[in-house]
Amino acid sequence: MELVRTKRKNRIRRVTVGSVLIYIFMIFLSVVILLPLLNLVAKSLCAPAKVPGMTGYQIFPAEFSLVHYRVILSTGAIWTALKNSLIITLGGTLLSVVLTCSSAYALTRPGLPGKKILMFFFLAMMVLSAPILQWYIVMKDYKLLNTYPSMIIYGCVSVYNMILLMRFFEDTPAAILEAARIDGAGDWTLLFRIFIPLNKVPIITVMLFYIVPKWNEYFASGVFLTKPDMRVLQCYLREFVVNSNSSELDTDLYAMFRDLNMTSLQNATIVISIIPLLCLYPTILKYFTSGVLAGGVKE
Amino acid sequence: MQQSGVIRARKKRSLARRIWDYKVIYLMLLPTVLYFVLFKCKAVAGMSLAFYDYRPRGTNIYAGLKYFEQVFSSPTFGTIILNTIKISLLRMILCWIFPVIFAIMQHEVQGKLFRKSVQVVSYLPHFLSWVVIFGIWNGALQYGGLLNNIYDLFGIEYKNLMLNTKSIVGVIGLSTLWRNIGWDSIIYLAAILAIDNTLFDAATVDGASRLQIITHIILPAIVPTMATILILNCGSILDAGVDQILVFQNSAVQSTIEVLDTYVYRVGLIQGNYSFSTAAGLFKSVVGLIFVVAARTASSRITGSNAN
Numbered sequence: 001m002e003l004v005r006t007k008r009k010n011r012i013r014r015v016t017v018g019s020v021l022i023y024i025f026m027i028f029l030s031v032v033i034l035l036p037l038l039n040l041v042a043k044s045l046c047a048p049a050k051v052p053g054m055t056g057y058q059i060f061p062a063e064f065s066l067v068h069y070r071v072i073l074s075t076g077a078i079w080t081a082l083k084n085s086l087i088i089t090l091g092g093t094l095l096s097v098v099l100t101c102s103s104a105y106a107l108t109r110p111g112l113p114g115k116k117i118l119m120f121f122f123l124a125m126m127v128l129s130a131p132i133l134q135w136y137i138v139m140k141d142y143k144l145l146n147t148y149p150s151m152i153i154y155g156c157v158s159v160y161n162m163i164l165l166m167r168f169f170e171d172t173p174a175a176i177l178e179a180a181r182i183d184g185a186g187d188w189t190l191l192f193r194i195f196i197p198l199n200k201v202p203i204i205t206v207m208l209f210y211i212v213p214k215w216n217e218y219f220a221s222g223v224f225l226t227k228p229d230m231r232v233l234q235c236y237l238r239e240f241v242v243n244s245n246s247s248e249l250d251t252d253l254y255a256m257f258r259d260l261n262m263t264s265l266q267n268a269t270i271v272i273s274i275i276p277l278l279c280l281y282p283t284i285l286k287y288f289t290s291g292v293l294a295g296g297v298k299e
Numbered sequence: 300m301q302q303s304g305v306i307r308a309r310k311k312r313s314l315a316r317r318i319w320d321y322k323v324i325y326l327m328l329l330p331t332v333l334y335f336v337l338f339k340c341k342a343v344a345g346m347s348l349a350f351y352d353y354r355p356r357g358t359n360i361y362a363g364l365k366y367f368e369q370v371f372s373s374p375t376f377g378t379i380i381l382n383t384i385k386i387s388l389l390r391m392i393l394c395w396i397f398p399v400i401f402a403i404m405q406h407e408v409q410g411k412l413f414r415k416s417v418q419v420v421s422y423l424p425h426f427l428s429w430v431v432i433f434g435i436w437n438g439a440l441q442y443g444g445l446l447n448n449i450y451d452l453f454g455i456e457y458k459n460l461m462l463n464t465k466s467i468v469g470v471i472g473l474s475t476l477w478r479n480i481g482w483d484s485i486i487y488l489a490a491i492l493a494i495d496n497t498l499f500d501a502a503t504v505d506g507a508s509r510l511q512i513i514t515h516i517i518l519p520a521i522v523p524t525m526a527t528i529l530i531l532n533c534g535s536i537l538d539a540g541v542d543q544i545l546v547f548q549n550s551a552v553q554s555t556i557e558v559l560d561t562y563v564y565r566v567g568l569i570q571g572n573y574s575f576s577t578a579a580g581l582f583k584s585v586v587g588l589i590f591v592v593a594a595r596t597a598s599s600r601i602t603g604s605n606a607n
Contacts, residue, residue: 032477134345
């Protein structure tokens, strides 16, 4: 379903107090969301000497300069963090999507013996949860601490997404399946040649449902990946932005540090971390809303 | 008699055969089942540590209910539960009422481009990590930030709201609303869009005002959705959002917004009291599970009765 209102005919529209209030509220909301964000970007792009003089509502830098970005990007730590985040996000999403698709396909096969037991098992797995400490001990037992697989495996199948896909797989026309079966297609062929191509939209939606939280995750990755060279971007960001720990910067850069602005350095790091998301945002808007509606309340 | 016996025999034979027929399907399910059994079940079962003294090497020693007694007699535990409920109730109410209002407003707005732009802007914060949101909010609330400028405009002295025990809970609630208002409104907007057009036409013909249309047509139509969302959210009353709280905690306000999840994390992984932390975690998991199951049962009743 698209979030565009169908034309409600014959509705007389006049400029009323109510409609003015609505416009004011919506503009207010957009400003509250955008202004701090744009201010943050402006400060990150501002020359160090001029940053303290900038107000909280300026959306253009007082004096344009890329020096903070240059400093941040010249540290090795951020590149390591970016690399780790990319490996975990892409690897994790690939594994998640493959597992979710294949299990959704399997569970929607008509007449599958034991389907009820399996569904009960998966639903139980959905509602049960364990504290992060228990996950830490499990990863430690398998000697997965400080390795990529720990974060790739952690939360790799979401039962919610699986059920979402099952709903779409169930709607695949039976005639196509019959025809494919007669032509001698096996289950793998059916899955890869028919189900996945036919359900591109829900699968991309589910893929985004995995990518965004994986990229934004910092809690479990901070627990599993403690070595500096394994740290992901969000943990680097937390160390630098939340804890204001500037030891991340190289020592020779630290000498220059007095001339730089700490807030701007932090802001530049934040901007670097959200650029990949902003690139994905148009795709997200296209697919996510439909996914939310499909998943929605109907569980 | 004889015939039914034959049928039963055939059925029996066919079950084993059917399972064999589906071998490829089971193979497809195997990795997912393995993940849940080897990782998630193991982690959940690992909570039995609450009944044992943890030893890094060798087997753990059975300790009975010792750690539960410690948890419940700990002076901070009651406060932490209260904090948890306070914060999650605040978040729940804010993120329940305002998205509804926002959805109705989106439906009322005429300009398509204007509506689209507001939607695009309002959905954005949902995709930012809590660390980034903290960065943005910290920038706006710190001394010399946006809010300080506004206070100056009215000549009021500004105190950093993030370092104030009185305002930090409000900051947590509002930042959650900031992140979710647009995103959470989608589901209500969908419910409004699903309303039959003829209802609006009939109301207009009868001379209903826009406010009357909202109160008599739109609100009744989205009440089931609102009820379902509220009930489902009640299921997670003990989840006060560990990702968010951890970044907003600073030394000035740490105890004010210490919630169950952050407490379990801090005591367990930071201080190393594994068994004690697990006992608190197990308590949270069990109570949380009861809430979740109750909420899901209740919501399926509601959606069922509304044929949704």
